[in-house]
Amino acid sequence: MGTDSRCRERDPDLAVVPGGGARHRGVHHARLARFAQGAGDSFLELLAVLAPVECVCCGSEDSALCGTCARHLRLLCSRPFRAEGQAPALLTVDGTVLLPVVAGGHYRDELAQALLSFKHLGQGRLASVLAPALGTAIRSAVGDGEGICLVPVPSSNAAFRRRGFSPVHLLLGRLRRLDALPGMHLADALKTAPGPGNGQKGLGRGERARRVRGSMTVRLLRKGSLEGRACVIVDDVLTTGATLAEAARAVSAAGGVVCGAVVLAATRPPAGRDLPTGGPAALPESTQTKNK
Ligand SMILES: [Zn+2]
Numbered sequence: 001m002g003t004d005s006r007c008r009e010r011d012p013d014l015a016v017v018p019g020g021g022a023r024h025r026g027v028h029h030a031r032l033a034r035f036a037q038g039a040g041d042s043f044l045e046l047l048a049v050l051a052p053v054e055c056v057c058c059g060s061e062d063s064a065l066c067g068t069c070a071r072h073l074r075l076l077c078s079r080p081f082r083a084e085g086q087a088p089a090l091l092t093v094d095g096t097v098l099l100p101v102v103a104g105g106h107y108r109d110e111l112a113q114a115l116l117s118f119k120h121l122g123q124g125r126l127a128s129v130l131a132p133a134l135g136t137a138i139r140s141a142v143g144d145g146e147g148i149c150l151v152p153v154p155s156s157n158a159a160f161r162r163r164g165f166s167p168v169h170l171l172l173g174r175l176r177r178l179d180a181l182p183g184m185h186l187a188d189a190l191k192t193a194p195g196p197g198n199g200q201k202g203l204g205r206g207e208r209a210r211r212v213r214g215s216m217t218v219r220l221l222r223k224g225s226l227e228g229r230a231c232v233i234v235d236d237v238l239t240t241g242a243t244l245a246e247a248a249r250a251v252s253a254a255g256g257v258v259c260g261a262v263v264l265a266a267t268r269p270p271a272g273r274d275l276p277t278g279g280p281a282a283l284p285e286s287t288q289t290k291n292k
Pocket residue numbers: 055056057058059060065066067068069070
């Protein structure tokens with residue numbers, strides 16, 4: 001790498017760093033900056049995981065999520081609920097449900113803050129709190145889920161390049177390692193097609209839905225593996241539902257029987273719309289029967 005000489009110039013052992021006082025963690029920050037210069041953002045994210053941290057919610061020291069905030073988060077995710085009623089892309093104009101969705105919790109407070117930090121600030125340790133919450137939602141949705149294929153929604157190519165990881169894949173992988181999804185298969189079958197599906201931020205609902213359509217496809221090597229299988233789509237956050245609808249379309253096109261979806265968190269419905277009326281948090285009965 002061509003950064004060697006630059007690094008040496010900035011090495012505090014070889015040159016006096018101006019303003020390098022005795023501030024706590026000052027040396028640490030200098031090292032961070034030096035490394036980041038040569039190795040880019042993903043390395044910085046990795047270091048952020050290894051470096052001393054503060055609670056991402058309340059700022060108390062020495063833990064990515066303090067005990068109190070972790071308890072609040074678990075409480076927010078203790079009662080999964082049906083959430084498709086607040087996602088316009090998952091309903092027809094007359095209100096018929098196109099895709100039932102179970103959400104672990106509402107996207108707010110500690111859950112929103114932890115999820116944001118996990119996704120964008122590289123706070124990988126938060127997976128230890130977020131993964132169990134996703135697991136609870138999945139088990140609530142599919143019961144024992146024997147034979148169900150869990151199909152994670154892929155990150156957009158741009159998001160993956162930026163973060164270097166896919167949040168949903170990471171959470172599901174953790175649950176599998178902990179054997180928290182017994183009898184279920186993890187089918188990493190979807191990928192984003194290059195092109196228009198990426199970069200939906202700031203787009204209106206209609207434009208977002210148009211961009212996302214046709215943006216996912218089943219991996220070539222996975223073609224056939226979903227044929228006739230009961231599938232549940234898994235994503236981190238539900239907003240309009242356009243992404244879940246597209247994932248369901250791609251899985252159905254590959255022969256999968258889409259029973260519904262599970263998300264960790266659902267954003268609040270737009271003002272004026274009612275929250276779901278506390279219906280059963282399970283996906284419809286067909287989820288279990290289709291599978292037999
Ligand atoms: Zn806290």
